[in-house]
Amino acid sequence: MAVLEILEFPDPRLRTRAQPVTSVDDDLRKLVDDMFETMYDAPGIGLAATQVNVHKRIIVVDVSENRDEPHAFINPELSLSGEIVETEEGCLSVPGFYEPVTRYEKAFVRALNPAGDAIELALEGMLAICVQHECDHLEGKLFVDYLSNLKRTRIRRKLEKAHRVRA
């Protein structure tokens, strides 16, 4: 397994719309393993393939305290329901920033698992919110898009400055 490089806002590659996975094979399973390793190493609670510059519809999440409830969803389709809830969100592609974002509290996901089986799962709470955040990545969307222009610009400038210092 390998820890992959995570793209950071405002990298334009994060705006790519991911393509559906057409075959679930060993290469894809290796990518999923690497995505889990990258997410746990960061550490984060979710990661979309987009964030590691692979523009395929794959997300991994684990919102458990003990980091032992991994979920991988390939070609996820969401149906959203329930109340609108606000939580502080962060993102491995927007390191160091946490801002309130509103999402649905429940999500029903249909996807393939890494074995290639069709699965359906009812999600709620943090898991539902995290999956909505990761599915946004597959559309080239980031949580900062929900913020005001002013806030988004401030975050972009700070990260650009940080990238210059690191370069």
Ligand code: ZN
């Ligand atoms: Zn994210």
